[in-house]
Amino acid sequence: MGAKIFPLYYTRWMLALLIYLLAVLLLLFFLIMMSIYTALLIYSSLKGSPYVPTKSKIIEEIFAPAKMKKGDCLIELGSGDGRMLRYAVKKYKVSGVGVDVNPLLVFWSKLVAKAENLVDAEYKVENIFDTDLSRADHVYIFLMPELIDKLVVKMKRELKKGTVVISHGFPIKAWKKIQFHVYERRPFPTYYYRIK
Ligand SMILES: C[S@@+](CC[C@H](N)C(=O)[O-])C[C@H]1O[C@@H](n2cnc3c(N)ncnc32)[C@H](O)[C@@H]1O
Numbered sequence: 001m002g003a004k005i006f007p008l009y010y011t012r013w014m015l016a017l018l019i020y021l022l023a024v025l026l027l028l029f030f031l032i033m034m035s036i037y038t039a040l041l042i043y044s045s046l047k048g049s050p051y052v053p054t055k056s057k058i059i060e061e062i063f064a065p066a067k068m069k070k071g072d073c074l075i076e077l078g079s080g081d082g083r084m085l086r087y088a089v090k091k092y093k094v095s096g097v098g099v100d101v102n103p104l105l106v107f108w109s110k111l112v113a114k115a116e117n118l119v120d121a122e123y124k125v126e127n128i129f130d131t132d133l134s135r136a137d138h139v140y141i142f143l144m145p146e147l148i149d150k151l152v153v154k155m156k157r158e159l160k161k162g163t164v165v166i167s168h169g170f171p172i173k174a175w176k177k178i179q180f181h182v183y184e185r186r187p188f189p190t191y192y193y194r195i196k
Contacts, residue, residue: 040102047101047127048147053080054168054188059087062190065181066164068092072137075099077128077151082109084140085121094138095120099131133158142168142188149173155195165193 044051054062063084068074070093076085079098082105088094098121100106109123128151133139136159141148148167152174155165165172169188171179181192 037104040104044100044102044105048150049078049143051080051102051105052142054084054142056083058185059084060091061183061185062166062168063088063091065183065192066138066166068094068138070094073135074138074140075131075133075136076140077131078141078143079109079123080105080142082106082112082121082123085109085123086113086116086118088138089118089121090116093120095122096138097122097124097131099124099126099128101125101127129154134160136160136163139163139165140168141166143170145170145173159195161195163195165195167191167193 041051068088072092072094074085074088074094074096076082076096076098079085079100080102082098085096085098086109088096098106098109100109100123103125106123106125109121113121113123128143128147133155139155139159141151143151148170152172159165165175168190171182171189171191172193175193178193178196179191180194183190183192
């Protein structure tokens with residue numbers, strides 16, 4: 001009788017232990033992923049701008065004044081989860097590149113672009129100060145004012161005449177004279193500049 005009960009008791013005990021170990025492993029995995037995610041968010045902030053995505057429902061209004069055309073090149077500096085470039089590629093048939101220092105966000109952007117078969121949307125892990133801007137017809141930024149101030153010199157040097165720079169959130173103070181539009185919206189307005 002005792003010999004018959006023991007294996008059943010033993011099996012249940014083993015099963016409980018296995019479930020417990022699995023739960024611990026899952027929790028550990030979750031904690032590690034959260035730590036990596038948080039560390040990369042802090043890294044983004046340290047590099048000049050925290051990760052705050054542009055609201056999806058206003059992308060259309062943001063891009064409309066830029067009048068993008070099929071075949072134009074859009075460069076997004078600090079591309080986050082890649083939503084802006086993806087939208088422009090789908091809606092306006094532009095091609096372009098999004099760069100971000102956060103590898104997790106770039107990995108995600110690539111994954112979604114691949115899933116949606118958007119071959120014209122390229123994403124790279126790159127510092128905005130290393131990106132070649134010479135072929136851009138449009139540049140989209142949503143960056144902190146201090147980072148924008150540093151970026152102005154590079155944009156002025158590399159962008160060709162006629163390029164439209166869209167700055168969501170904060171104005172490019174030095175470019176007041178070439179600003180041609182502002183989309184007023186709280187909490188973040190959007191400013192538009194055309195290179196002369
Ligand atoms: C406010 S978020 C904007 C994200 C995206 N453009 C959007 O509108 O949804 C700023 C992004 O810039 C990235 N970033 C910050 N400093 C950077 C740098 N020096 N070079 C490249 N990317 C940077 C951050 O990782 C973050 O994803």
